[in-house]
Amino acid sequence: MAPLDAPQDVENGVKRADSAQHHGRKSADARATPADDGATARRDEQEGQGHAFIGKLKQRIPNGIRRRSSAAVKWLRGPEPTRAWKIRPLLPRVQHLPLRLVDKLLPRQWHRIIALLVFYVCWIATFGAVLHKSSAVDDVDGQGSPFLISCGASFWSENNGCGLDGIDCQPFTNSSFAFRCPASCSSEQVLNPRYVGSQEVIYQTLVVGGPTSNANAGFDEASGFVYRADSFICSAAIHAGIVSDAQGGCGVVSLIGQQSHYPAATRSGIASVGFDSTFPSSFTFAKGSGVACKDLRWQLLAVSVVYTAVLSLFTKSPSIFFYSVLIGCYLQSALATSTPTYTDVYTLVSTALGDLLPALFIAQVMFTLYIRRTLLGLTAQFEKTILWLGPCWVAALADYTFELIPLSRLTDHDINQQPGAIASLVVIVLVIFVVFLGQAWAFRREGRLIRYLGLYVCLGVCIGLLAAIPNESLRIHHYILGLLLIPGTSIQTRPSLVYQGILVGLFVNGVAKWGFDSILQTAAALQGDAILGTVLPSITASNVTQSNITFSWPEVPDGYTGTSVLVNDVERFRSTQSEQSFVWQRSSGDESLPEYFRFAYYALSAAYGLESGDYTKAGTCFADGSSSTNDYLPRGSRDARKLQGLAASACEMTIRRFPSFSCSSSDPRDDQGKYSISDFDPSFKGSLPADFQWGYATAAAQVEGAWNKDGKGLSIWDTWCHEKPSRIKDASTNEDAVRSYDFYKQDVARMKDYGVTAYRFSLAWSRIIPLGGKDDPINEQGIEYYNKLIDELLANGITPFVTLFHWDTPQELQDRYGGMLDKERYTPDFVRYSRVCFERFGDRVKNWITYNEPGVYTLAGYAAGVHAPGRSSYRERNAEGDSSTEPFIVGHTELVSHGYVCDLYKKEFQPVQKGTIMITLHGNWSEPWDENDPKDVEAAQRANEFQIGWYADPLYGKGEVDYPASMRAQLGDRLPTFTEEEKKLIRGSSQFYGMNSYSAFYIKNRGDQPADINDHKGNVEFHDTNKAGKSRGIESDTLWLRTAEWGWAKLLRWIWSRYETPIYITENGTTAKGEHDWVPKGPNDVLEDPHRVDFFNKYLTAIAKASQEGIVIKSYFGWTFTDNWEWTAGYSDRFGVTWVDFEAPEKTRYAKRSAYFVKDFFAHLIR
Known part of the structure; x- marks a missing residue:
């Protein structure tokens, strides 16, 4: 029985090439003129000297090394004669059936061109109709057309992003609007630490609050749900039952001002965070505001998958198959399943088309150099559809199919911070290594291994040089990973079909979602809302009573203007450089609630405006006037490490947030020590x-x-x-x-x-x-x-x-x-x-x-x-x-x-x-x-x-x-x-x-x-x-x-x-x-x-x-x-x-x- 991926004998082709080469030389010799003889003689003499030099050089190499290196090169070159891989279809009569139908129903070339154009028109019309139905909503509960918001949209910015007393995030109350959420917003996560009072939130969606005591257990009383203004609106809407996570939806959100109780609850697969103090801005959802305003991304996906599968089965042209699938996958990703951040559908279409043209140019290069070789002459229609097109769609939907892999970005920060990321990276590298071995063996059979090894050595050197550039971080995006690995799939075997489909899908997903981000990015570009590693204030709390508390700190370091103070995650005070204390007065009626204090240095400049350093974790002031550091120590700290009784006497509060190593720059003997050098026995x-x-x-x-x-x-x-x-x-x-x-x-x-x-x-x-x-x-x-x-x-x-x-x-x-x-x-x-x-x-x-x-x-x-x-x-x-x-x-x-x-x-x-x-x-x-x-x-x-x-x-x-x-x-x-x-x-x-x-x-x-x-x-x-x-x-x-x-x-x-x-x-x-x-x-x-x-x-x-x-x-x-x-x-x-x-x-x-x-x-x- 012949192997499924049987190498094709190309011996006859080799003989023909040799013959043509021989006749070409003879013809050239016949046309040579006497003037050429001298030049030819000199060239032969020079070549002879060159060969003699190489021969002497080889003689200096030890025989053992020469034999081993020759054997290694011979092995890498592959067998003689080399043989090209060719997929022979399983059940060929079944797999060739779509092609026979095309030949029977569309016997002429122009028949097929017209059929293909009709097919494209039907595809575009169906896709456009579903997309229009998904996006067209005229009115939501009398509030007009809904605003399209992203999964991470909120009313409140992190730390002091809303300014003093939240002035930049007004209004706090008496305002509402209709909104629309996309599907799958429950997966929107906080990728860097965010703080809600003394709680750290990371790698989960940010929802603070939930059903109050007035809300029943059903999903029809949305107005009984209260959320802090920094909650993700769409995740909160899913939590309250206003919209569906699977299909998105519309609703009406209303700002209701300051609240003092935000209960934690788990609903609709989302666990909210509780907060037991006041916050100046809160929101709820209008009762019964949810309407049938569905995000039809999955219906669009079904349309795209069906049309690409039909095309894959009924065409054997590599170019028609590749470009049709590429554009179909791209538009599906960019307009529906992996959309970038956008404000309306027109902006979305503009962004998608803007990236499509350069993507097609890159696709032309990939196809001409590598992909065409894999698809050319392939008549295993069902295998092509399953092994190439299927993995391509899986990778194009990487936001969903790879969601369980705990690795957000290939950066040192994410790999070290995200739980499970290192293990995932190890598994991925091992898989790539195993794939590499299999592909290398296949390339060797075709005699192309040395060429491709040389290509990857060059690529590795280039990547190494890029990584060595100072003040830049190497960032291997989805699309770059696809481009780097595509050459290794340029061979017609069944594994190569799978690998190539995945890599094309990753290319499509990366460009559709993020565009053509650079392979080199600065630390600032990757920083986002991550910790900066700046110096943190050391705070002393004194004169703590039930009505007020006084904070003081040492002199503000050089380069900073003053100290910013967050109370309950809202900026309430900014000191000047000369000020070294702050008195917080509790509001009347809030004495029974705990309050959370966080501190950071900030700088003001004409060039950059307001820039804040890292904020500390939160110190807690309880209702009885006592205070505890347990809240702002790392999780898992012992209860015994609390400082209590601040109402009776002053106490030191340690404010830290992931501190780095620091050696004391001052002589510790300047403090109250337990010994004196003068006490040392002189004897x-x-x-x-x-x-x-x-x-x-x-x-x-x-x-x-x-x-x-x-x-x-x-x-x-x-x-x-x-x-x-x-x-x-x-x-x-x-x-x-x-x-x-x-x-x-x-x-x-x-x-x-x-x-x-x-x-x-x-x-x-x-x-x-x-x-x-x-x-x-x-x-x-x-x-x-x-x-x-x-x-x-x-x-x-x-x-x-x-x-x-x-x-x-x-x-x-x-x-x-x-x-x-x-x-x-x-x-x-x-x-x-x-x-x-x-x-x-x-x-x-x-x-x-x-x-x-x-x-x-x-x-x-x-x-x-x-x-x-x-x-x-x-x-x-x-x-x-x-x-x-x-x-x-x-x-x-x-x-x-x-x-x-x-x-x-x-x-x-x-x-x-x-x-x-x-x-x-x-x-x-x-x-x-x-x-x-x-x-x-x-x-x-x-x-x-x-x-x-x-x-x-x-x-x-x-x-x-x-x-x-x-x-x-x-x-x-x-x-x-x-x-x-x-x-x-x-x-x-x-x-x-x-x-x-x-x-x-x-x-x-x-x-x-x-x-x-x-x-x-x-x-x-x-x-x-x-x-x-x-x-x-x-x-x-x-x-x-x-x-x-x-x-x-x-x-x-x-x-x-x-x-x-x-x-x-x-x-x-x-x-x-x-x-x-x-x-x-x-x-x-x-x-x-x-x-x-x-x-x-x-x-x-x-x-x-x-x-x-x-x-x-x-x-x-x-x-x-x-x-x-x-x-x-x-x-x-x-x-x-x-x-x-x-x-x-x-x-x-x-x-x-x-x-x-x-x-x-x-x-x-x-x-």
Whole structure:
């Protein structure tokens, strides 16, 4: 059986062409004159020299490359001989029936021309009659002919568009008119945030209000519906039952002035927004005003579809079919289904005809170059109608057929703002890619692939150049997308019919709806009513009573004239530059209603008139005189973050609307601080060496976000928190974290403001090698991100300290062989990953850390099973695991793989890169519960060895390379043994001791009780107080963490005396109570965190003392730079010196006082 799209043999045609070419050459030679012989000889000599040069050049190319490139070019050229695709109709007798009827009934050419002209006349007459019936209405309830309004028409403009007190939008009452709405107005949406009091409206139609208490439940009492004047009139009319969404309609709308109650209701598929305060202008609909005034766009569509389908079936002429369908689709779209904004039908016709002529010119080019080849000789009439014409109509109706795709425009703003837009774009790109592969294969069979690849390379270069033009945004409109992709359908296959029909339909829809918009548009042209990103006022509200409230603000920034104040979404006040306050007096009778206040700066100029910046979200003043910031914080904020009781005392109101990052430009010590530089102990001044490095530490999984962006693979923590969110304290995930992946430049600028000299961060293994293995591909986008971060740090004078592993094993390795449970397979994978990092970043990174806190990773993930990967013996918690053995297997793997990586670095990279490498170990000091009881003293020592010596003894110990004797005594052969090779690799591998420590505990011996098989702590008890009742320290917001600088000082001495290795302090910090409820007053506000200041003061003082005692300490990294996603604690534990608004899309940062304390204290301590 022949294939449905069988290639046609063109071998005979090729032979004829060759023959003609041969005879042409012979004839030319016969006519040559003697004068030509010399020229011919010289030309032959030059060609010979050229071929010789090319031959020498080819000889310089390696044979392997020459063979592969030749094979690739040969494959791209396609088979020899090439064959043209030709659609052979399915059921040819059926599909040829319309053509046989034409041949029988209209045998002569002039018969067919007359029939075609009659057909066109009938089509135009039918279309015109239905269009006239759709648009002709003489009178509506005695109000005369209705005004045609668009779906988004309203009486009131956004923000201060109506001027002071709404003067530019008068009248407010005693006015009415007849209107007419088109069909499908319920789909008219607000595409940028609009505010109704404290409510944000976006991606829904704007209807404020609905049926009052006097309206019954039916649709005949339209006068009982009250809507705020900024509501979309047509959507409100559908909501009230005046017009039909499917067919549009007419009615009479009346302005009724100020109202004070706009109830929310869901009717006719539209959910309205409620508003519980006053608004000066409202409207309702006259009772029974709806009349049979239908928008017949769908009847017109039926006419157009029927006529184009008939024409498609009965003509085989490509030009008649294409141009007839194009014009029919265009007029249907431009005059009925996808109309641009217009005031009357005459304007609509004028606009449509104005764009038709250039559209026909472009269509001529498309047809001549590409479309004719697809349609020429095609006699599969029904297939053509279904596969080409059907998709063409689907795409021409893109406003409706593609409405469910959540992607309004191909702009960065819309893609990032609209929910689901990124996923939709990914699916669209994947579909286009699959189509591209299929079309490329078909073009190769015809021998045209190289030509079309060259065309698209040129188009890609042009688009890239356009995108690179500064101050312009690349905008791929519907019609441009059609033009770009049409060449790829110039082949006669069934898929090409479908693709070509869709692209022609998109071209028609784009031109009919929007005209020929430019491929490049300025930000202002795309801005619309979107947020500008301007500076926002910081407002203080005081003297709040039930009758009035006073607002004040700092000096108006340069470039602005004053401050604009909206009360209940109406502009009520504009200050001058010298005015810095405003008193709002409640109207008599309105005292029982809440009121909503929003603020913006504005500018007046002769050139541009009045220009307003962004308005804040709304602060609310309640009837009892209290006020709340909950209304103008991002949605989802905690109720606890309200400021109340303003009637009793003044209170700060934070007015924010999507704030951007900002570093404090003023010294925060100018405010009421919690410390004074003059209080620093002079005896510690200069106690730390001049090369001492200090800064903050972070981990990729906790701060980056972008968990599945730009090629990143899954880590075990990605799986752990997404698979079962209840594993996390606040049921959160690390999808966004604090978005440092997106905002690393702003973060580095803030670090510089904090005065840090170094920054310790981790690399996400699965961002660099998504699958993790030694043979798996590298993700260059991940490499690029870390390169940019490193370069940004160095450009700002900050030294990068890079951790290779901070608990985020690639999920693929966990699935393949159990991750670190298989030392033999895991170690080569980790070594290869490390090698890639050394190769790509080592020219700039001079401080490497292999593992961060391997003991915590091991005990939490494999002993307790509360961290990823979630393995333990506790079946109520984990399905798999053995807490008695697996932690020690994993710990052994960590030490061995660390040794191999250090050996690799020292042999291959350190001699050139001149860097250092180490490991960081966790450990909190263990103090005897009863210092006079030898058993408790021994128990405390045992606890330190189980916690710290487990890793530190093999790495830094003296004598045989082994685990501590106390561990061997309790665990026996459950502890692995080191081979001789492993001993040599591990001992001395880490050049420095990386120390992570936070607190201290009192340790009590368990008595004579044998250790539980799942015990990993040395068979001891942990206590918060000692025998004498002394507490280990001041509580933080984290249960286990207390300020215990006394234990910190002892731990420094213990490590130095036991291991005699210079110490890098790589983590230390605390949480503080009450930070969740903090509400910043403005972008430069500083959070007072005295508990953290006290913590740092005590711990840094202990470092200074230790340094004076001769302990070599090289660095200090506080945990952490910003509040972040703290593993199983989620966003509930705030360790950062930077407060993060996790509710804001941008994860807005605000400095804490402790950041500047640390900066000042290190300036005091370092020589």
